[in-house]
Amino acid sequence: MPVDHLAHLTADLDRVSRVLDAAPDLDARVADCPDWALRDLVLHLGRVHRWAISILTTGERSRPEDAPVRDEELAGWFADGGRALLAALDVDPWRPCWGFGPQQDVGFWQRRQAQETAVHRVDAERCVGDASPLDDALAEDGIAEVLEVLHPRQVALGRAEPLTRSVELVSTAGGRWELGAGASVGTVTGPPSELVLLLWGRAPRSSPGLQVTGDLDALDALLGACVTP
Numbered sequence: 001m002p003v004d005h006l007a008h009l010t011a012d013l014d015r016v017s018r019v020l021d022a023a024p025d026l027d028a029r030v031a032d033c034p035d036w037a038l039r040d041l042v043l044h045l046g047r048v049h050r051w052a053i054s055i056l057t058t059g060e061r062s063r064p065e066d067a068p069v070r071d072e073e074l075a076g077w078f079a080d081g082g083r084a085l086l087a088a089l090d091v092d093p094w095r096p097c098w099g100f101g102p103q104q105d106v107g108f109w110q111r112r113q114a115q116e117t118a119v120h121r122v123d124a125e126r127c128v129g130d131a132s133p134l135d136d137a138l139a140e141d142g143i144a145e146v147l148e149v150l151h152p153r154q155v156a157l158g159r160a161e162p163l164t165r166s167v168e169l170v171s172t173a174g175g176r177w178e179l180g181a182g183a184s185v186g187t188v189t190g191p192p193s194e195l196v197l198l199l200w201g202r203a204p205r206s207s208p209g210l211q212v213t214g215d216l217d218a219l220d221a222l223l224g225a226c227v228t229p
Contacts, residue, residue, distance in 0.1 A: 003141045005114035006089060012114070012121040013082035015132075016042065019124040020075040028127040032202045038127045043069060045120045046078045049085045052109050056088040061098055085113060101149035112149075115142045119200050136173040139192035143169060146199045147177055151227040160226035167214070167222050169195050185222055186214015200228050 019038070026039040033041065051063045069077050089110050099108030118134050119142075125131035134142065154160040163180030170176050170189040178184075179199075188195065190210035197203035198210065205212050205223060212219065 003111075003114075003137050005110040005138075006086065008135060008138050009089070009110075009114040009117055010086060012117045013079075013086070015121050016045065016117070016124050017075065017079050017082070019121075019128055020078065023128050026071055026074065030123050031126050032123060038124065039071065039074065041120060041123055041127075042074055042078050045117065046081045048116055049081045049113065052113050053081070053084050053088045055098060056106065056109060059098070089113065100153055103149075111141065111145060114138065115145055118142065119197070119202065122197065122202060133191065133193035134196060136171075136192050139196045140171055140173060140175045142196040143171070143175065143177055143192065143199065146196070146228055147179060150229065151179070154226050154229065163222060163225060163227075165218060165222055167219055169199075171195055179227065180222060184214070185218035186212060186216070188212050188219070198223065 020042065023038055026037060028038045030036040030038065030041050036044070046069075047063070047066060054060050054062075054064050089106065091106055093105060093107035093110055095106045096104060097106045097109065098104060099112070101108060103111075115138075118138060122131040122134070133139070151160070151163075155162055164182045166178050166180035166182055166184050168176065168178055168184060168187040170187060171192040172190060173192050175192065188198065188205060188210055189212075190198075190207070194203050194207055194209040198205060198207070203210070205216075205219065
């Protein structure tokens with residue numbers, strides 16, 4: 001069943017905005033990105049959105065220059081960018097457009113922005129409390145994106161070495177994937193939201209929802225490789 005990326009993106013944009021409305025302090029630390037406060041997280045996400053908008057509307061691949069945003073402007077600035085992003089993406093997904101993966105159309109950015117925003121929505125919600133899990137279908141699509149697009153890009157950019165061993169990822173929603181190549185070091189089974197957050201460094205393999213078998217040291221080394229940005 002196809003994933004409605006724009007519907008998920010719309011919902012997660014709204015959730016980040018609600019965090020900004022509820023957060024008592026923009027200096028709240030982002031648990032899984034210790035160099036960031038909530039302010040930094042929202043600025044990063046909003047700037048990624050504006051980069052995608054620029055690509056979709058002008059064809060320019062370079063990132064727009066970062067403009068300063070005052071704390072009192074942050075919520076409105078983020079919401080404005082989200083609305084502009086949805087408008088830029090709400091076109092024919094097959095329309096040709098540069099993307100940094102094999103897929104070269106608007107659909108690439110619909111998927112990429114939905115996945116980016118979903119992971120950072122979890123980051124933002126954890127700044128103020130508990131985060132709700134990703135939808136199963138979106139999370140399984142996110143696992144596939146890591147294997148198909150993000151990890152190969154990390155290798156191509158020289159940020160990571162090719163994986164010469166592998167781990168099997170098994171979703172309780174029915175999906176199965178192999179990360180890496182060569183001899184298997186083990187299997188990780190769990191809900192798709194936990195699996196994609198594991199790949200993004202947002203869930204330890206000791207998470208209660210995950211079942212892990214195999215060579216744990218080798219598995220940790222493999223999962224600790226730079227598989228996502």
